[in-house]
Amino acid sequence: MRLNKYISHHTKYSRREADRLIEEGEVKLNRKVIREFGYEVQDGDQVSVKDRPVKPSSEVTVIVYNKPKGVLVTKKDDRGRATIYHKLPGKFRHFVPVGRLDYASEGLLILTDNIEVATALMESDLERTYNLKIDKPITQEMVTAMKEGLVLDDARAGGHEKSKIYSMEFAPFAHFEIRAEGKSFTKLRVTITEGKNRELRRFFGHFDAKVLDLKRVAYGGIELNNLPTNKTRFFTRREYDDLHKFIKQLKAEKKAEAKNRVNALKQEEANLKAKKKKKD
Structure with a gap:
């Protein structure tokens, strides 16, 4: 994950604020100042902002939010309009929305503190x-x-x-x-x-x-039901169980696809070698 995105997803800072902090030398990677916005954070990298370590949680927390009309699904708006982060409790400021609901739309919005989970749900055909x-x-x-x-x-x-x-x-x-x-x-x-x-x-x-x-x-099976406008709730145990099954299945499918691609390349290579041998 790009450095600025990594900071915005695991701290209270927006992507633009992360860019500014990187530019000002307030961000360190493995105890050294880094000014590369596009650096891809790797497993084992230690990132800190203003000498405070950024610690992504290994646990996944997911909430359902009943977004009201007239609120943007973004961290900041150049025109000063209200965003969901003005409405949500401060403890959810670093949560990532699963997809978008436009300014004039309302209703169910899922947010999570895990970017991989957010991406998987957003890109799914649920x-x-x-x-x-x-x-x-x-x-x-x-x-x-x-x-x-x-x-x-x-x-x-x-x-x-x-x-x-x-x-x-x-x-x-x-x-x-x-x-x-x-x-x-x-x-x-x-x-x-x-x-x-x-x-x-x-x-x-x-x-x-x-x-x-x-x-x-x-x-994807998560229902708004009677959740009041501008209120949140945590996933239920059943919803967490369904989510874990979905992520597990998705990983298995991706692993199978990768294996099939490797096998296809090997077969193609074998066919080319056989064809060349036949010509010789």
Whole structure:
């Protein structure tokens, strides 16, 4: 993990603050000042900030947070807007969010003090369930796209005005249901297996529909239930057990994939040698 990222994930400092501390010579690696922002911290490295050792915990703590609207999922905002770290208790300031919920969205946000766990959950195809409201009746074109998926060369509608993401591919929804419908709105519950940038806002934006409300209510079997807005709770024992099983399975799959790649390379090398021998 890069040095500045390592500091931000294991201390109270943001990534930008970590960069500044490195630049000012306040960071030491193995007791020597280091000014390489991109240094990859290795196992056994001793990092300290202002002569205080940075000690990543080997234990994993995970919380569920009911994010309110009008709050950013970031450590600092250049425009001075409120972030989740203004709202969360100080003891969670070093926790890493699993994915994002945009400024106008609310609901379930998972945070952990372990970056590897956060990355594994974020990059997974675990199901994410949302309640949402759009400003028009549902159309057959929307239903077809939810069932079959959608590929857009221009997916800017619904995205942030400064976003550099133009094209986007949407996988078929894992599940969807229409919960209420009127002349000028539709309420839906949808389940998707990806977490792309403003994915649902862009999806419905393609059909000239604006998402008025968006609330995540579940993520990979973790449910928001009746957790009040702006409140947190720790994972339950069952949720921790499920998490450990998920991480164990993921590691086994990665190990198997690596072994298959090595075997494929060996086979390719053997085939080339046999081909060369045949020519000779």
